[in-house]
Amino acid sequence: MSIPADKTQFKTVIVGGGIVGAGIFRDLVLNGVETLLVEAGDFSSQTSERSSKMLHGGIRYLENMDFPLVFEALHEKNLWLKLTPHLAKEVPFYLPVYSDAKRPLWMIRIGLYLYDFLSSFKNSPYSMKSKSQTLQDIIGLNPEGLTGAGVYFDGIMDDAKITLEVIYDALAEDHAYALNHTKVVNVRKINNKNTLTIKDQFTGVETNIIADQVVYALGPFTDIFLKQYDFYNWQDVLLPSKGSHIWISARDLPIAYPIVMTPQDEFGDRVIFVIPHGDKVLVGTTEVPNKDDLFHVTPTDEEINYLIKNLNSYFPKLDIKKEKIIGSFAGIRPLVREGNSAGDRGKTSREHKVFQPSSDTYVIAGGKYTTFRVMGREVTQKICHRFRVSYNRDKTETPLRRPSVIEPFEWRLPSEADLVHICETEMPKTFEDLVMRRLSISTRAIWKENTSVDFDEYFTKHQKTLSKYFHVSNENIKNFK
Ligand SMILES: Cc1cc2nc3c(=O)[nH]c(=O)nc-3n(C[C@H](O)[C@H](O)[C@H](O)COP(=O)(O)OP(=O)(O)OC[C@H]3O[C@@H](n4cnc5c(N)ncnc54)[C@H](O)[C@@H]3O)c2cc1C
Incomplete structure (x- = not known):
């Protein structure tokens, strides 16, 4: 809904229009709380469009014994596959196993069973493939030392479009307002009220707005934003972790199903996904400390070489050169520091945390794309309680009402x-x-x-x-x- 010219006061203002801000926005307005969402760039133009584009439980988090997180994420994955079939689809992921692998086939079988168990068997069931079946299904895969593959099911999605459609759905309510390309450039407490200065990024016009309640859903920008304001007394909470991806044409990497590569090398024990999206294949990700300006992160040569090197070790005959890359992007995982993670980004939990730097302000950070709905719920419930509005958690379990004109998996230019x-x-x-x-x-x-x-x-x-x-x-x- 467009904002009346003289309206400067809002019950709740959410700062940050990535998936986390979008999810809280929808939850609040579906529960009847007037809310304004403010985003500095376009909605979903930062981390939330630079993910690996998977709705997933996080098979590798089983190793960290993050069972509650995997359980929750699997539930959410299966919910969103149902709610947004035009934006996400379930596909089989092949996890090839080689004779020198840290985890042999029997161990993979147990892991995949556990994964399906934690989904309450809502995942399509896992299976094990012999070497010859695997080579038949995955054209070009390195046969040397291959012992077989485990196959499990996760979702692939359009991350930017889900965020946008969550926002469009919220905007169907008449007490919902959203502004993109509008940056919060100052926050003050005037007469004990939150006064935010928002700046139109095109005209430069600044406007002061008052919010009874503020929510910061700033992802990787959380620390740099909040540290500007003494009254928040903010200490860094993030362990920013950069991840990069490359796109290769499906002509050069003709795989029918996603592959999970499990290199063990100088970057530690991690996984790289190779995921076909129509006529393109997405390859990523890395996990390294960030050295770039947070608003302009790009893959380094080292990260690109690393992805290409691993592709060639799994698909040696395809001889994929750097010149074959048709696009690349990088993002920052807004991981929340943990006492015992000792700065190891790969092992740091993907759990989210909610902070309350003042009685009428919440800050939410961390988590995964897949779990955005349940992450936001914690904040929404508290706000509803404060405003004495009854909270109904089922309201967000409904399909999105305003689908975008172009669906993500279709190849067509609009008329x-x-x-x-x-x-x-x-x-x-x-x-x-x-x-x-x-x-x-x-x-x-x-x-x-x-x-x-x-x-x-x-x-x-x-x-x-x-x-x-x-x-x-x-x-x-x-x-x-
Ligand atoms: C490489 C990589 C791969 C990933 N893959 C997956 C995956 O496959 N599946 C999965 O579930 N999760 C994945 N994740 C995690 C997931 O992408 C993130 O957890 C999620 O997108 C974070 O969303 P967010 O809303 O917190 O942050 P963001 O999307 O970054 O949103 C924060 C917003 O705040 C805005 N902002 C900043 N300052 C201001 C200001 N002053 N005023 C107004 N707005 C402001 C920014 O412009 C930004 O849009 C991945 C993450 C990365 C980096």
């Missing part, structure tokens, strides 16, 4: 009428918002590849229409080639 509809209903404010988050995953990953689709021609044809909504120059269009 002129669709483009107009997207611009009018899906809140893109820039050309990048449109291309990166309102079209399909395939469109997003395609711009560096030679393709039969001429993007120049397509966008130039629609430039006049798009220019009614935001600035589109020839330069913009070329940048997405």
Whole structure:
């Protein structure tokens, strides 16, 4: 709903429009609490569009004995597979096992059984494959030393679109407001009330708003934001962990199912997923300390070499060179420090934490994309309690009501009428918002590849229409080639 010009006071303001902020927004407004969501860039333009795009229980967290987290994540995975079938789908993941592996096939079998057990057997059931079956299913996989594979089921999804649709669904309520490209640039307590200065990132216009309750869902930006304000007395809580991905064309890496690679090397004992998304394959991730500016993280050469090296050890005949990369991206996991994790990012739990730096302010950090709904619930319940609103947890177990025009797994460019509809209903404010988050995953990953689709021609044809909504120059269009 658009905000009336004279409205400057809100029951709750959420700062941060990634999946965590979006989830709390929906939960609050479905339970009747007036809420404004404020996001500095486009919704879901930071960590929440740079994940490995899996709805998953986290098979590798079984090793850390994180059973409650895996149980919760599996439940959420299976719920969202049901609620958003157009944005997520269940697929078999192949975990190839080699004779020198740390975990032999029998151990994998136990792990996969436990995984299905923790899902209350709602996962499609795991299976074990012989060497020959595995090689038949996964074309090009290295046969040397292969003993077989375990196959289990998880979800693949469009992370940006789920966040957007969670926000669109919330906006169906008339006490829900959301602003993208609007940054919170100052916070003060005036007469004991939270006064936030928000700045329109295009016009530079600043406005003061008052919030009875504030929620910070800032992901990796939590510490740098909160430390600016003495009254929060904030101490760092995050152990930021960078992860990078590359996209390869399915022509160069023609696999039918996702593969889990388990290298044991200088980066420690971790996993790399190789996941087909239509005509592209997503490969990642790494797990390293971050050295970049948090708003502009990119994969380093070292991380890219690491991913390519492992791809070639699993698929030696495909001889994948760096030149075959058609896109790449990096994000920061907002992990919450643990006393005993001693800075080991891989072993640090993916649990979330809620902090309360002042009586009317919550800060939420950590967690996983998959568990966003249950993460947010803790905060929503407390806010409902404070405002004496009865809380119904089942309200978020309903399908999203405003599906986006372009579904993530379809390969189609919108018609002129669709483009107009997207611009009018899906809140893109820039050309990048449109291309990166309102079209399909395939469109997003395609711009560096030679393709039969001429993007120049397509966008130039629609430039006049798009220019009614935001600035589109020839330069913009070329940048997405
Ligand atoms: C490499 C990688 C792979 C991952 N893979 C998976 C996976 O496959 N499955 C899974 O379940 N989880 C995965 N995760 C975890 C998951 O992506 C994150 O836990 C989740 O996206 C974090 O969401 P968030 O809303 O907390 O943060 P964000 O999405 O970063 O949102 C925080 C928002 O705050 C905004 N902001 C910052 N400052 C201001 C300000 N001053 N004013 C207004 N807004 C502001 C930012 O612009 C940002 O959009 C992965 C994470 C990474 C990094």
